[in-house]
Amino acid sequence: MKKIAIFLFWVSLSFGVLGWLALTGLSADCYFSSKADQSDATRCYAIALTLSSLLFFTAVALSAIAYLWLPFKKQRLTVFIVILPGVFLLTHLF
Template identity: 65%
Template structure:
């Protein structure tokens, strides 16, 4: 069970990293090449936040399933990289 938990941890960490990259990439695209109208700008940022929310939700769900079987160091890493940002994105926006 522990090997499955560690594999799921790395998969969830990958989803979390892709979530961070999606948020940064889409936000940078909205910032450096802004659309013409204010509605287009809001839509651009809404897409960036929604895509990253979905990725963080998948990552947080996978980490929550395997959290108890992970070693202490991996629990801290999962908590700081996946769970905290995922909860902030899911509850704030």
């Protein structure tokens, strides 16, 4: 079970990184695009937030499943890199 937990840890960490990249990359694209219409910018930010929240939800769910079987260092990484930012963004953005 420990090998499966470590595999889930790396998968959840990659989903968390993809969530951060989606949030920053798509938001930067919305910010620096030359669109003058307010509805297009709102739609762009909505897509960025929705995509990143789906990735964060997957990351938090996978890391929560594997949390008990992880070593202490990986538990701290899971809490501070995946779970706390993911839960914060999932609860405060929507």
